[in-house]
Amino acid sequence: MGVRPGAVSFSLLGPVSATVGGERVTVSGRRQRVILSLLVLARGRVVPVATLVDAVWGERPPLSARARVALGVIALRKAFRAAGHSGTVIVGTRSGYRLSTERAGFxxxxxxxxxxxxxxxxxxxxxxxxxxxxxxxxxxxxxxxxxxxxxxxxxxxxxxxxxxxxxxxxxxxxxxxxxxxxxxxxxxxxxxxxxxxxxxxxxxxxxxxxxxxxxxxxxxxxxxxxxxxxxxxxxxxxxxxxxxxxxxxxxxxxxxxxxxxxxxxxxxxx
Structure with a gap:
């Protein structure tokens, strides 16, 4: 059975990766991989920004940590669009971010x-x-x-x-x-x-x-x-x-x- 056009799949059982309709999403750098990993592990639940900051930098985050997380999310959204996804994969909330999982495979x-x-x-x-x-x-x-x-x-x-x-x-x-x-x-x-x-x-x-x-x-x-x-x-x-x-x-x-x-x-x- 072929992959549905636009279907999003996430992989954690090996190198962290994502695809859109079988097309690999370019995830650049450790910060983006950490953010994506935490969102995938949450499977649609909201991941607080503070948790993402802790996951990326640990106990000594820079003052710009929250802004850098936001930039990482923006970069991931662009990567999903470049791979052919026209919708919103990462949804922002008042406290953090979550994945839109309606058509996603894990x-x-x-x-x-x-x-x-x-x-x-x-x-x-x-x-x-x-x-x-x-x-x-x-x-x-x-x-x-x-x-x-x-x-x-x-x-x-x-x-x-x-x-x-x-x-x-x-x-x-x-x-x-x-x-x-x-x-x-x-x-x-x-x-x-x-x-x-x-x-x-x-x-x-x-x-x-x-x-x-x-x-x-x-x-x-x-x-x-x-x-x-x-x-x-x-x-x-x-x-x-x-x-x-x-x-x-x-x-x-x-x-x-x-x-x-x-x-x-x-x-x-x-």
Whole structure:
């Protein structure tokens, strides 16, 4: 489905950005990124000017801070118009500013909706559907949350978003294990690979070691079942000698020293 002409979308799950009908809005400088980030996080609620000043300058703002915030808002409005939006995206109020969100899309809101649906599916034992939804939520990320912004208020918000991403990784790890136990090996491998991919991002590394171990166990299971193609593909997902070494130790514990070397796909290490 294409993007509606004039539709505005905001992204915080990675570099802070906005688009109008698919056209990127030019957001110049840290001050504009901070202002836009706080407005997006508020999702249509008014953000007081004092909060914006604090977010940009902290405890020692210049005397001209309020005027500079106003100039930043003016620059953002011009950037949205230049990208093709004819209406008012940032609305001024007596105490601050808010976004006009009637036609706006938010990657954070989409993430929340996908995770909520995945949680419901998991609670009902629908592991396949839960895995697809969790993976869709992780696919929305393109880097660390609120990348390129900085500052006390936005860093706190970024930390909360990263904590939610780690929770989704942990939930997807559980789904991957359940799928493997139920014999859905392709789907289990994909879920575990997605956990590892997400864990490559700063702040999301928590479940990586467990995902490596779960994928190693899956590899051993596939090998024992004689599914060589799956065996090599899962081994390649481990992707490094250290992980394959951990797999060798796992195989040795599970099947005896004499069989362990046969379980390690040496050709997948390179």
């Amino acid at each position: 990657d954070v809101r989409e993430f929340d909706d996908l995770v909520a649906a995945a949680d419901r599916a998991a609670a009902h034992g629908e592991a396949l559907r839960a895995g697809l939804l969790y993976r869709g939520a992780l696919d929305l990320w393109s880097g660390p949350a609120l990348e390129g912004v900085g500052g006390r208020l936005t860093e706190s918000a970024a930390a909360r978003l990263e904590a939610r991403r780690r929770a989704v990784c942990e939930a997807l790890l559980t789904v991957g294990r359940d799928l493997a136990d139920d014999g859905f090996f392709d789907e289990a491998e994909q879920a575990l690979r997605d956990v590892l991919r997400a864990a490559e991002e700063p702040g999301a590394a928590g479940p990586a070691a467990e995902a490596h171990l779960a994928l190693g166990r899956l590899l051993v299971t596939l090998y024992r079942l004689g599914q060589g193609r799956h065996h090599l593909r899962a081994a390649a997902a481990l992707g490094e000698e250290r992980a394959v070494g951990e797999l060798a130790a796992l195989a040795e514990r599970g099947s005896g020293a004499g069989e362990a070397l046969e379980l390690v796909p040496r050709q997948a290490v390179r």
